[in-house]
Structures are given as structure tokens and as C-alpha cells.
Amino acid sequence: MTSKAGAVIAISALGLILAACSGGGAARKRDADGRVIPTLAEQDPASTLYAKSVGKAARGDCDEETFDVLTCFAYRGHGYEGAQMALGQCLIASGKQAEGAEWVRRAADSGWPDAQKLMAGLYFKGEGVGTDMVEAAKWAKLYSRNPSLLSLGVQPDLSFVQDFRGVMTSEQLSVADQRAESWVPSYWTPSSGIDRGIRRACSVEGRRPAPSASDIQTIPNPY
Template sequence: MIALSVIGLVLAACSSGGAARKRDSDGRIIPTLAEQDPTSTLYAKSVSQAAHGECDSEIMDVLTCFAYRGHGYEGAQMALGQCYIAKGQEAEGAEWVQRAANSGWPDAQKMMATLYLKGQGVDQDPVEGAKWAKLYTRNPSLLSLGVQPDVSIVQEFRGSLTSEQNAVADQRASSWVPSYWTPTSVIDRDVRRSCAVEGRHRVPSMPDIESVPNPY
């Protein structure tokens, strides 16, 4: 069996149609993740490690490449957000968690409730937090599996909302519809391309970032 390096595994996880296949030092094609690991162990392992606070650079690389694949990889988006928050990059972490929450990922919705309640990575907004708490406890994917949501998250908002604010949170939750994040910006596409071709994500340098004229 061909020995796979971490970079090879990340490449396999992030490869997309049309990308050149990576080869080892002997010129042999490195198997894709589907060929080498059909049970997606790398994906499950990296998400689990992040949930337990293991967020070294290799795990972050793997999670980033999975997260940039968009819909269907909300677990990686949630885990990547947790890692950024753990590293003190709360705004970026909250952004990734919200992407997963917007698609209906239950744990991400629960976490967004906490982030808005505490003002961690987002502007403090208990009404918005209560909306996410309600969405989490009513999440159909949990209910359809017979999984009981952690209702303590709703109880955290008791006493912090007026009846009018609670009604607003209810209205927001009732009108919510899922949305699925897709990489669209130049930087997003560059990261996704580097995952497919280089087998890792590349942090964009300043010249890669589009300059926006100051309108003032």
C-alpha cells in the first residue's frame, strides 16, 4: 500500500474534478480519499479532534479544505469555527460556525445562541441568540432521529428577554429558511484551488486581497 503523507491525505480530501493528480516520489499517483479511505475516516477524525480542542496546524489544514467544499461539509465548518475561537480568532470562528448554522446544522445553531448571548465573535444580541436557541431545539433533523435537544440553552435566555423581545425571536425563528454557503470571492476560490492542487490551504498574502477604495 502506498504510504500517504498528511499532505497527501489533505489533497485526497480536497481534490476536485479537473485538478492534476498528485504523485509520490516514485511517480505513482497518490490515491484519492475515496479510493484509500471510503469510510471518510480523515474527515470524522479531524472533526472529532477539533471538538476535543485539538487544533494544530495539520488539523486546521484538513478542516479548512473540507469546509471550503461548502454544503455537505457543515461538520468541518463548525469544527473549524471552534478551532478559530479556541485560538482567540473569535470573529472568524463565529463566521464559520454561522455558515454551518445557516444550513441547519444543530450543534452550530446551539453554539450561535451562546455566541450571541455572550457577544463572543459577534455583537451581543440576546434576541438573535434566542432565535438560534429556538431553531436548535426545534431542529427537524434532531427530532426525526428521536434525539432530545439540550433545552438548557433556551433556559439561559430566561430573564434576559422581555415578552416583546421573545416574540421577536419567535418570529425570526418561524421565518428562518436554510441557506448554504458557497465559496465565491477571489480569496475563497484561491483557497479552494490550493486545496485541490497543492494539497493544503494557503493563507492569502496581502497582494491576494482585493483593495476596496475608501468611499469617504
């Protein structure tokens, strides 16, 4: 295959991805630059469309519309970690475990409680990631001490902690503690050409900018 032919195929593939993220189905209104103009529901993260899609993902009900909606919200970056985790759940349910685990990790890295709990389970079972009991315990500890839950008086669901009993050595638990204590949040934003293209196709802007490295360093580690 010539380089020119390969480029044509790559561009065509990108076009299909962008079309899917743009909503598909009926024709959508576009601005002067050709970008899809989002509906009011798409602009409002608390809208019925957003909540419905996240709820469907939690139930494993991931149809094409749910994938499209979650993809566009997930690519908004920081502030939409719920959509990132939900997209990961849908991908895992559809058999794309590695890709799904990566989206769940992005949400977990930011401190999203449910994503941290799910990452613990993925590492424990080796789904989408290699089985790693230390990493599983690290994420379980981060979830159990998550300040977002504790500050609201919400008690973490620790029913899964019993899975770790008797299967880890004291040394492994110590390493997991060290990793949890040294953990700092990080926030994913689209960086590759394809990622930025999908975000532009969805015609969305981030809910709020991700904190800078210097900002993160000034925040005490609550773990």
C-alpha cells in the same frame, strides 16, 4: 508601496494560504494542472481523517494538521457543514473569534443543529459577534425545533435554555419567535477569488450542489 509591489505581496500571501491548504509537510502528488491529488481519506468524508479532525476540534485540540484538514473539507461547501462548524470552533479556540463565528454561522445557516446551538451561545456571550439576546434566542429556538434531530428521535439538549430565563422581555421573545419562523436555510459556497483558489488547491468537489432559491422556497418552514 507601488501597486506592483502590493500585487506581488498579495500573490505571495495567496500562495502561502494555498500551500497550507494543500497539506504541507511531505510533497504531494499533483495532476497536470498542478492541483494536489487528494488521498482516499481526503475524498471520503466518513474517513478516519475527517472524523478524527472533527472530534479533535470538538475537544479544542486544534493542531496544524487539524486546521489544514478541516479547511479543505469546509471549502467543499454544502454537505460539509460539520467541517465548517469544526473549523469555526478551532478558530475561536485560537483567538480568532470573529472569523470562527462566521464559519459557525455558515453551518448554522444551512440548518446544522450543533452550529445553531453554538450560535445561540456566541450571541448570548458576545463571542465573535455582538451580544444580541434576540438573535441568541432565535438560534436557540431553531436548534430546539431542528427537524434533523426530531426526525431521528433525538431530543435537543436544552440545558442552556435556562440562561435566557428572566433576562429577556416578552417583546424580545416575540421578535425572536418571528425571526425563527421567517428563517430559511442558505448554503455557503466559495465565491471570492481567494476562496475559489483555496478550494482548487485542495482539489475537491462539492458533495452535492446547494439547492437553488426556487427549491428552498418550495420547502415548508418546519419552524
